[in-house]
Amino acid sequence: DxxxxxxxxxxSVQEGRISILNCDYTNSMFDYFLWYKKYPAEGPxxxxxxxxxxxxxxxxxxxxxxNKSAKHLxxxxxxxxxxxxxxxxxxxxxxxxxxxxGTGTRLQVFx
Amino acid sequence: xxxxxxxPATLVQPVGSPxxxxxxxxxxxxxxxxxxxxxAGRGLQLLFYSVGIGxxxxxxxxxxxxxxxxxxxxxxxxxxLLLSDSxxxxxxxxxxxxxxxxxxxxxxxLTVL
Numbered sequence: 001d002x003x004x005x006x007x008x009x010x011x012s013v014q015e016g017r018i019s020i021l022n023c024d025y026t027n028s029m030f031d032y033f034l035w036y037k038k039y040p041a042e043g044p045x046x047x048x049x050x051x052x053x054x055x056x057x058x059x060x061x062x063x064x065x066x067n068k069s070a071k072h073l074x075x076x077x078x079x080x081x082x083x084x085x086x087x088x089x090x091x092x093x094x095x096x097x098x099x100x101x102g103t104g105t106r107l108q109v110f111x
Numbered sequence: 112x113x114x115x116x117x118x119p120a121t122l123v124q125p126v127g128s129p130x131x132x133x134x135x136x137x138x139x140x141x142x143x144x145x146x147x148x149x150x151a152g153r154g155l156q157l158l159f160y161s162v163g164i165g166x167x168x169x170x171x172x173x174x175x176x177x178x179x180x181x182x183x184x185x186x187x188x189x190x191x192l193l194l195s196d197s198x199x200x201x202x203x204x205x206x207x208x209x210x211x212x213x214x215x216x217x218x219x220x221l222t223v224l
Binding site for chain 2: 032034036041042043044045046049089093095097098099100101102103104
């Protein structure tokens with residue numbers, strides 16, 4: 001049972017435009033959500049997180065939106081840059097010290 | 112600042128050989144420690160996690176085991192590797208009782224032939 005789902009395996013966006021990566025979850029007990037960025041042959045890098053008591057968190061070009069009623073979160077990257085090309089994982093936690101990861105979305109930003 | 116180390120970076124092993132991957136964390140005490148595997152084309156699968164020395168929880172029954180002999184050392188082992196053990200192994204840490212944000216090491220690429 002995949003509790004965290006990233007239904008788009010890949011996304012292609014032009015440089016300067018907005019990238020929107022989506023993530024859906026099924027467990028209503030999740031109360032903390034994160035996004036990680038991963039380059040090939042490297043460990044994931046933490047990008048941004050959001051607690052379930054908020055619906056938006058912003059850090060520079062990155063904004064995470066949480067819609068609890070829809071059990072959906074998204075990561076917006078504005079403006080997209082070629083260096084943003086990577087695999088993005090969303091993850092969720094239910095206060096158990098464990099994260100449940102999605103399967104990832106490969107973002108490609110082209111000139 | 113905290114840093115996490117993994118070695119080796121890459122490893123090629125024959126089927127049936129033993130395995131030992133090591134992970135150490137610096138700059139923090141009493142961390143939660145985790146082992147993940149990323150198989151080709153798949154997400155991150157949690158293999159083991161530990162909340163303290165000698166305390167190991169296994170998430171997936173498999174050919175692997177983990178040990179935590181010291182507070183900031185986490186070891187992933189196997190007595191006999193299988194072809195299906197090939198993958199990218201990642202160690203991560205988080206603050207005990209913190210926000211659950213995990214920080215990952217650089218990973219080990221294991222190829223079993």
